[in-house]
Amino acid sequence: MKPRTVYFFGNGRADGDRRMRDLLGGKGANLAEMTNLGLPVPSGFTITTEVCHLFLARAGRYPKGLDKEVAAAMRCMEETMGARFGDGDRPLLVSVRSGAPVSLPGMMDTVLNLGLNDRTVEGLARASGNGRFAWDSYRRFVQMYGDVVMGLKPASKEEVDPFEAILHRAKAEKGVAEDTGLAEKDLRGLVAAFKEEIARRTGKRFPEDPEEQLWNAIGAVFRSWNNPRAIAYRRLNGIRGDLGTAVNVVAMVYGNLGEDSATGVAFTRDPATGEPVLYGEYLRNAQGEDVVAGTRTPRPIAELRREMPACHAELERIRGILERHYREMQDVEFTIQQGRLWMLQCRTGKRTGFAAVRIAVDMVEEGLVTKEESLARVDPESLNQYLRPVFDVEEKRKAIAAGKLLAKGLNAGPGAASGKVVFHAEDAEAWAGRGETVILARTETSPEDIRGMAAAAGIVTVRGGMTSHAALVGRQMGKVCVVGCGALEIDLPSRTMRAGTRAIREGDWVSLDGTTGEVIAGKVETRPSEVLEVLLERCRPAGRSETYGRFAKLMRWADAARRLRVRANADQPDQAATAVAFGAEGIGLCRTEHMFFGPGKIGPMREMILAEDAEGRRRALAKLLPLQRADFAGIFRAMGPRPVTVRTLDPPLHEFLPNEPKAIAEVAAEAGITPERVAARARALHEGNPMLGFRGCRLGIVFPEITEMQARALFEAACDVAAEKVAVRPEIMVPLVGTRREFDLQAAILRRVAEEVFREKGRRVPYLVGTMIEVPRAALAAASIAEAAEFFSFGTNDLTQTAIGLSRDDAGTFLPRYVEAEIYERDPFVSIDRDGVGRLMRIAVEEGRSARPDLKVGICGEHGGDPPSIAFCEELGLAYVSCSPFRLPIARLAAAQAALAGKGRARRAEAASDAKAARKGRRPKARRRAPRRAGAQRRKEPIPAGT
């Protein structure tokens, strides 16, 4: 039997339903569903996406038998609507619309009022009792048909639509400004003029035959799947090109048949706040396009209650039916034709982050959805809105309208910040020290800028991507951060930043919207995030904070649902405290080198680097020891019984030395050596490719005394804090390991020093020694390394750089072109490249566990805070993800969603296996617990109280 190609709906019954989205598109599936629900939907039918594939693949030929199915469906429509297609008396008119499985709003084509011709227009005039309406509808149809089906729509927006030109002339001749100023006879003249224009331009006549109109329109809509706008949109939104669109042919209803007609859009809840009320707007005596065009101002839906109480009541009733049925906030289009309400579309409504959380929490409490379903519906990224200061929307709009937008960069650190701009990290520190709010603007940032970054309210850079140093450190600090503003140019000597012709001087106010990437001249007022204030205990949640309450509730549900533990990347005691406030269950990455940039630490660090021999290095390290020990102790206290993963020194040493002559002279003076010697050492440490150079465990292998000092600082701090009755749990991590032997050499030092310290302190603390997996070789040698290492932590930033051979900081030159050319679906530094980097991770997990079944595996690269990457970590059965503190809520929700998706997969697999067993006549096996992924690590540690 041939598959069905046409799905009818009307009169309370439909061939399709909402599960058939792939075949019928979103619009078609929901029209069928609403019909089945008994809602007032105009009759119609959907031609499937399968037909689209065949049609496009066969250069515009329809599959055999489609004509018969369409004809049958048209007969059903005629019957249901009591009108006949092409009938001179009561003509059935239809819309022909696209409807893909995924929404491509406005990208494809639509033809309305189809079925009108010189004969049926008179029937429409009679049936509606409104000749002007009928001819206006005809005029619109001929124009739309000419544009869409006959190809007269200009390719670019600069060109004028030929029909609009004629319309414009007609109005000018008659001396009216609005279309409404044209009378029926003017419209008749326009129809004739439009048809002439079509004949003149295409050499073809406008077809009077409704059947011909219908088939040509269907073809045009199918073809519009591959128009340039649709292709560009799909590319931009990562939508597959092989989905295809369905075509919906639906009986026309009219909202412009008089004051008892109207058209509008509505949401079943407020999409901005989530408040559970009907929300929307409508226009009386108007068509849908009038609402969209914005020529008339629509009224709030509340007014409909007064103007058309019956229709409003009906809409409220339908709102209830839809919400109960879909158990989700819906976005609907409706038309009221002469007092009768018709539903033209429904779909899941878009919403803000605030609304998403409120709707999720409310719907659970209303008993509409389970907690699990609710969790799955909140986009984790949208939680950012809860944590960031915000600009007053109106203020910002005014500033931009006044031409103050300087540049738009990448939204690397969300939130809003205003401050006086400075161009040097030291200035940021100094100015902030005297109470100024500053924005640090740099061409790019380096580890030397860290203290300035910490002092600034916001950071903006000219270069760099979403995972550049500025973005990384900014996010970790929770700073508002905009990076890669290529339109800005910073001139250090004149302390000026240029954006085109506009110059911003040091001290001028600048405002950054880190959520959108906008850089605005002047001061736009901000207000702090309420949730953040509560979390950081700057204010009490006391009563007033419903916003906080909902956020906290969702987080509790997420924590209960997830399997993955979440940790934070934090290097300082205050960051650790913030991380705990955001729900961190441990520290996944403490970068010890960041500690060396603190006050009084860079000096001994440089002394160590400049030392001539191991003895000199030891002397300098002895000065660093107490400083680093104090930092560790602070972190251990802040984290309490939560595990703290500390990475030994990682970056190339040249990062600690200055480059500029003045700074070199200062360092030389401090160290009591010549500037030439400092410069020579910096030159000697210079590398062609420092990413692949003398760094990571290579430092500790060549200079074991560094690892010794770090181990001593760490274990002494651990013992000291343990003496305060805190159950510290250090986990020490060796970076950039590629072979078992590298790990062994460093682990031997760590374990030896641990024993020495334990003996000296008369106290032992439990600890683990593990390694980063951040070069491909480590993943490939995982079995051997896991024999010695007690845990793995994926450093996916470097693993991505090495696996792809792609420098994160240098990729700006060509990565935009790469995303455009669809070489990577997503920026591999944002979302894990599953086929490449992900495969290495899978090898490492599987082979590592083959050697050590209880190997603890986590991730501490930036990907640890990216929801799709977290889903992949769940699939791999990792123990935890670690991310910057401000992304913890996102990670907690994403982990919950990943766990629920995993359960869903398991259930579906089970169902499929049951079905198979049933087909074979066997009884399904007794239900067991949903199977877990092989080797997935269960959470053995209790989760500390969240939020």
Add this chain to the structure above:
Amino acid sequence: MKPRTVYFFGNGRADGDRRMRDLLGGKGANLAEMTNLGLPVPSGFTITTEVCHLFLARAGRYPKGLDKEVAAAMRCMEETMGARFGDGDRPLLVSVRSGAPVSLPGMMDTVLNLGLNDRTVEGLARASGNGRFAWDSYRRFVQMYGDVVMGLKPASKEEVDPFEAILHRAKAEKGVAEDTGLAEKDLRGLVAAFKEEIARRTGKRFPEDPEEQLWNAIGAVFRSWNNPRAIAYRRLNGIRGDLGTAVNVVAMVYGNLGEDSATGVAFTRDPATGEPVLYGEYLRNAQGEDVVAGTRTPRPIAELRREMPACHAELERIRGILERHYREMQDVEFTIQQGRLWMLQCRTGKRTGFAAVRIAVDMVEEGLVTKEESLARVDPESLNQYLRPVFDVEEKRKAIAAGKLLAKGLNAGPGAASGKVVFHAEDAEAWAGRGETVILARTETSPEDIRGMAAAAGIVTVRGGMTSHAALVGRQMGKVCVVGCGALEIDLPSRTMRAGTRAIREGDWVSLDGTTGEVIAGKVETRPSEVLEVLLERCRPAGRSETYGRFAKLMRWADAARRLRVRANADQPDQAATAVAFGAEGIGLCRTEHMFFGPGKIGPMREMILAEDAEGRRRALAKLLPLQRADFAGIFRAMGPRPVTVRTLDPPLHEFLPNEPKAIAEVAAEAGITPERVAARARALHEGNPMLGFRGCRLGIVFPEITEMQARALFEAACDVAAEKVAVRPEIMVPLVGTRREFDLQAAILRRVAEEVFREKGRRVPYLVGTMIEVPRAALAAASIAEAAEFFSFGTNDLTQTAIGLSRDDAGTFLPRYVEAEIYERDPFVSIDRDGVGRLMRIAVEEGRSARPDLKVGICGEHGGDPPSIAFCEELGLAYVSCSPFRLPIARLAAAQAALAGKGRARRAEAASDAKAARKGRRPKARRRAPRRAGAQRRKEPIPAGT
């Protein structure tokens, strides 16, 4: 039954044989073998390496039952030798020597004359009729025992051996210079003094009991396996520490019993030339240590014929027996005791490259070995000696003795060169242009130096390793090259090079020995390689060249034996011609960027880089097109019907721009733009990690017009040369591909341009489009990439850098420490890191072939010329290896050895399976051809005439 721990030999029968090298050590196995051959070997026994393991593992306890086995073997020795251990009349004296499965020359300990005490010394005096001899032997024994067994040997060479000090005093007191000046009574006094010294220093008495002496000596020799010298040697030579040593206890024979006694060493062929004559030297009335000590000058073995004709005849007879039996050149030690010849050791003799080839060829012609055995015995690296100019050995020795050695670096490009030193590439070109022979000395080289390098006779650099730019390009050009001479310091402003206090000015003569890494001040005369002269047709092989004839013969045998094809890396027509002369069967890597450094090419290349837009780039590329086309045509003509693999533009563009203000100004003037613009463009192209930056296919994806030009130049050249009736076979290779899509984008351009050119030229040429596999992601995505790519070529340099996260050029800081710490067995840039990089290669081969069974896979990284890496390529079943032209003979022989080893493995596997079948009572299957490795690519193309 307990395993045997002691293996006796003597009187024509031995428990062991030469196959038992692992158990008996090399010395023990060969002593047994010689005994079985009926040769005159003093009786003795070997304690196995198994005992060594047990002894060392159990802190010096011997396994149970060893004492009984040793006692039994001692009784057999006594019987065979007609003497008794500890007997006062005819005492049996023994040597106790180490003997590991792999030779550790002189690293472990030995005790001679064991069994002497105050009583047996008199017996020895009587038996030998020579009291002085007996006491001299006793004196030596006590000293050796004290040093080795009782631990008085100083740890460092700076300290004086206490016994030597006493001996020195004794001679001084007596006023004699030589030991021979001491009489029997002096020696008696020395023995007493030595014993006193032992007692004084150790608090223990010298043991008079021969049994006690024996067991202590055995223990000391076992322990010497782990002495620091032995450990260091093993580390340096990559010898496993768990092999252990055997102990050989052998009856003493004496070459110092008068003028009818002698001791010597001999080779069964001349180890320097390979001439098939007995070669060696001897000393009359001397012990082995006298030969080693060098205090007396030994005589050539030919004189033995005159002095001791019977012994010489016996030695010649034994030479024949050994050569027929071992079928290999042997290195023997012998002693003549009172006219009777004793063989003390035999082992495979070391030889020069010239000797290795001559012996290999001669032995085949003598019917001693098969061609295959012969091929397996020549170290491929030693073939280098055939291709390089050489210094006169005496001349060089004199220069070094005169203190002219400036530095010793890495022997990156073998051979000898003398010339006037210059410090700029342009100077090298200019000076060479006016007929000077120059040595180019640079701190390090860059692609800009290539023309200067080509003009120089030799290259020396201060920085860089064996695979630095200088080493790489130098080898490819066949230049004498010494890199990494850290002792040199080049001062460009003063055009001076310093080595310590010595200054070498521009124009001074310098000589480089690229085979040893020596840099010598002044001019040492060189003469060219004869083989090279013939290969490059600078002279005819006519008659005179036996050397060439043997080399050519071995190469022919190798070509017949190998499966892997060999190609060369060559970028210019003249290099291609050289490659063909060296036996290249194709070009595996033609780096198109090297062409852009040629005269007239760097200008348009820079213009292209400095262009503001695609149009400007196209204009510049149009100038490059005819130049590149001419290069391609020259290469195609040189290579004839051999495949030529061309890589599209690969290096970061900044490499083509100058850095120094003067050069920038010149380029700016040429391009008609401001120097600021040039500098700005260079800055914009600057990258933090250019290795991972904007290079490889990324260039061609962002600037498709570059790929278009290169494709056009290539296909136009191919068509033009094909029109000359040459069956050109271009293979175009896309670099740095990580995803299928990158390849597709570039392949689409290449294939489109090919079709365009074929249409224009009215002629098609067959071609392939493939890709480099040089980042881990490419290996991991091999299945997908192979669906589109027609061949793979492993770029193992970059694959190593990215897989390990290790920059080749920056690794100098820590790689020495890494090799010392045994982190990598061999430098991974020299030999493929099998576990890491090799695993990626295996994945790529297996998965690539799963998608495209006939996928051609080769290697073009530097590893393609490294014998262990070639063996790995054979295991993977690659189609070809490609290396620099001068390494082709090495690659051809290594490929033959790898193929033979593969056959050997297959035969052994077959034998094992037959044995298994036999045990199960089945008949082995009918013999088929030796199985090939699954999927190994066979050579389908005929090999062009070799050598």
